[in-house]
Amino acid sequence: MKQASPEMVRRVAAAQATLARFRDRPFRWGSNDCARMAAFHLRQMGHKPQLAKAGSYRSALAARAALKRLGFATLAEALDAIGLQRVAPAEAWVGDIVMGDSGDVFGALGVLLGNEAMIGFHEHAAGATVLRHVHLVSAWRL
Numbered sequence: 001m002k003q004a005s006p007e008m009v010r011r012v013a014a015a016q017a018t019l020a021r022f023r024d025r026p027f028r029w030g031s032n033d034c035a036r037m038a039a040f041h042l043r044q045m046g047h048k049p050q051l052a053k054a055g056s057y058r059s060a061l062a063a064r065a066a067l068k069r070l071g072f073a074t075l076a077e078a079l080d081a082i083g084l085q086r087v088a089p090a091e092a093w094v095g096d097i098v099m100g101d102s103g104d105v106f107g108a109l110g111v112l113l114g115n116e117a118m119i120g121f122h123e124h125a126a127g128a129t130v131l132r133h134v135h136l137v138s139a140w141r142l
Contacts (some may be wrong), residue, residue, distance in 0.1 A: 011095030014044035022128040034109035045142040089136035099138040
């Protein structure tokens with residue numbers, strides 16, 4: 001049996017840490033939302049996101065203003081600015097950040113767990129949950 005590479009072991013550990021931190025936590029703007037989850041995961045993967053420079057927010061309107069203070073119109077623009085490589089969603093690996101449709105300007109960020117599963121927030125779930133077979137529109141390699 002082939003042993004997993006150290007890189008894959010690191011990716012799985014980071015994804016599991018993100019899952020443990022956010023699973024079943026109710027959505028709250030500014031503390032438990034997809035941007036905060038992505039920032040936590042980026043730190044797990046050794047990146048230093050600058051989300052804190054935007055200030056705090058407690059509503060969708062305030063989140064949009066915080067994003068604008070950073071100079072971005074969308075979360076996708078903010079991820080692109082970090083210098084992460086965009087990949088096709090079908091090419092995403094465990095631990096990559098993915099984006100699904102959300103019906104708003106933000107987009108719905110999640111972390112790929114593997115086997116067509118990701119952790120993210122969904123309007124029909126009490127908190128962050130493992131989602132399967134989500135239509136992904138973008139992905140970023142970490």
